């Protein structure tokens with residue numbers, strides 16, 4: 001186990017009391033406990049308050065566009081599949097703007113760990129509805145309340161039989177650390193949806209609101225039982241389950257490539273002899 | 284004896300085996316030592332419609348297609364009807380006798396006498412072998428190679444049909460209207476189209492990653508890469524959309540491998556935010572845009588040069604770029620390499636603009652000198668950078684040492700937000716301005732490496748034809764034909780359209796009595812760009828935007844009719 005201090009301590013641009021302040025140390029702890037030194041991990045983030053999180057710790061980082069963290073992560077991981085890659089962003093970025101990539105990433109099953117700070121709102125753009133906002137959630141952009149049915153990322157991930165689907169809560173640090181560590185250790189695509197209070201723009205889903213509803217799934221819960229996982233993923237409202245909701249063991253995407261068996265692409269030389277052979281096919 | 288220049292056009296419905304006959308014949312021609320220029324024209328459908336595959340053939344080097352057809356191979360009656368007007372004076376039409384057209388030069392073949400529906404392609408090839416005067420063993424070998432390993436019965440059946448067709452042709456004492464003069468060279472050549480050459484050029488430069496979403500006429504680039512992926516060690520991924528494709532390529536490039544995307548106008552439209560991301564994060568990426576007529580879905584399978592201004596301006600904000608526009612299949616190969624080298628060296632998006640005509644145009648290409656084809660060296664030496672490493676350290680050239688994440692203890696931090704030299708998000712407006720200047724300083728390096736346009740012909744001509752990209756062959760040939768008529772003529776052909784360096788060409792424009800711009804679009808996009816960059820106004824234009832490629836004849840007719848004057 002590494003010392004958490006190696007990930008540094010930085011000033012942030014978040015509002016005082018924001019749930020993100022609970023997630024940042026949990027991520028550092030999970031990295032330390034997973035023995036990943038700063039240079040041994042690459043973060044890929046999008047745009048939003050959550051997406052700033054990896055700027056506030058020591059690690060490699062590609063902070064890309066709003067909604068596009070997953071495809072960048074996919075490319076980065078395929079170029080060097082010996083480097084752990086963590087995708088970190090908000091609910092709007094991950095499930096709204098990047099919704100198509102979310103579906104494709106689950107199906108592809110590249111070995112990525114996706115951490116979504118789910119505050120059920122667009123924080124950075126000052127409080128519009130997000131795909132996970134509850135029906136009736138009132139904002140300046142949705143003055144009569146949200147009409148659309150909320151996107152349930154866990155149910156979608158379970159429906160697509162993602163390799164690892166978990167929910168955590170920013171207010172339950174040890175559990176959150178455990179979820180991130182398990183996601184990092186699990187091969188293939190791993191989602192941790194993290195319930196994160198936004199104190200500035202979500203006055204409904206507050207710390208207290210989540211605290212009163214969240215419960216940790218018991219040890220007897222079997223995350224490999226798909227029908228049960230489907231039901232559990234749909235549980236929302238009075239009671240909200242936390243924990244590993246579903247686990248699968250499909251082969252990670254990168255394991256299918258013959259050319260990636262020996263070493264990652266980034267270390268492979270270009271063979272002139274093989275190129276010569278290739279050209280011969282065109283004669 | 285024999286013809287020095289024959290244009291053969293095979294026409295029929297999609298699904299009739301037209302491409303099979305054409306591909307085998309083209310391969311045999313290349314192996315026999317002929318030069319070829321292929322023009323493919325097809326409809327956006329898998330069955331039916333009317334498609335053509337034209338092969339201009341010569342023992343001499345040729346660089347353009349011709350509109351006039353010498354040998355028409357009509358797989359249906361409609362083909363004769365549609366192409367009769369294009370026939371040259373010395374022509375022949377080859378047709379199955381079941382279509383009985385009233386035409387003077389028609390050679391009717393009783394194909395059903397010696398071939399079934401399944402083997403009729405083989406029979407066509409047999410008759411064509413004799414008509415063109417090719418070596419039957421070469422043609423049959425090309426046929427065997429095309430179909431790959433087959434059951435012995437199938438090979439035997441094909442051989443029998445082929446022999447019968449040749450025998451039939453011999454018995455007819457065929458006219459020698461389209462018999463080719465013997466080929467002069469026996470040097471082995473490659474049969475490559477523009478897209479294959481782009482893919483091969485990229486592989487030779489060390490490309491390791493390509494993401495794409497299928498879109499004609501770009502798709503054969505990733506497909507060529509995919510066919511080579513297992514042997515060459517490439518990952519070629521069909522992305523969920525073009526937005527994902529370019530972001531994947533950027534991710535792969537960030538992690539340390541040369542990466543590309545290939546698409547056409549509509550797909551590129553989706554990539555545009557990613558282009559800007561590459562510019563801001565200073566991530567190398569190679570982007571091929573294979574043009575087809577727009578706007579929107581346009582004419583999916585036809586050709587045009589309508590996206591120069593789009594590609595030049597694509598991406599919000601200001602950042603440097605270079606745009607290549609190859610004029611030949613060889614240039615497709617070499618400029619694809621150059622694009623990957625420049626992308627890595629200047630850490631910015633580099634483009635290659637091609638089009639359907641060049642993408643699908645097969646040529647006979649002299650094999651590349653493999654020893655001279657070095658691969659891109661990705662990233663800087665981690666031991667040579669000061670600690671703490673700063674991904675966007677200010678430098679005189681604007682290029683900062685680029686390290687790769689995970690390959691050293693240095694942290695590599697890139698940001699699409701404006702950032703400090705260490706890669707972290709900032710709103711310090713002084714840093715902002717310094718970063719813009721740093722990124723734009725890279726343009727000086729790119730300008731110093733611009734490939735000047737090729738100038739061919741008289742030093743102070745009466746007529747200067749200017750063009751870019753795939754029209755090069757047509758323009759050079761039109762100029763040569765005019766010169767043969769005693770005209771003082773020259774051609775100026777751009778194979779890099781951005782940055783433009785006026786010192787490379789302004790003199791030429793000013794020394795000509797008349798300058799005529801030849802472009803495959805309706806607005807004269809390069810002419811407008813030249814005016815913007817130099818002030819030089821080109822008053823006369825030959826433009827084509829009906830979906831077909833510009834040919835030498837098209838240019839000569841437009842000049843003769845006085846078309847294209849000021850507008």
Ligand SMILES: Cc1ncc(C[n+]2csc(CCOP(=O)(O)OP(=O)(O)O)c2C)c(N)n1
Pocket residue numbers: 047048049050051066089090091092093094117119121122123124125130
């Ligand atoms: C293409 C694009 N569209 C819109 C935006 C503006 N934008 C920035 S962040 C954001 C929403 C952020 O919401 P979320 O992802 O939930 O992150 P949060 O701020 O809540 O953590 C939007 C719409 C953008 N940066 N890029």
Ligand code: SF4
Pocket residue numbers: 013014015017018019020049050119123124197198199200201
């Ligand atoms: S707006 Fe909300 S999510 Fe963003 S920092 Fe403030 S409290 Fe946190």
Ligand SMILES: [Mg+2]
Pocket residue numbers: 048090091092117118119120121122123130
């Ligand atoms: Mg949010």
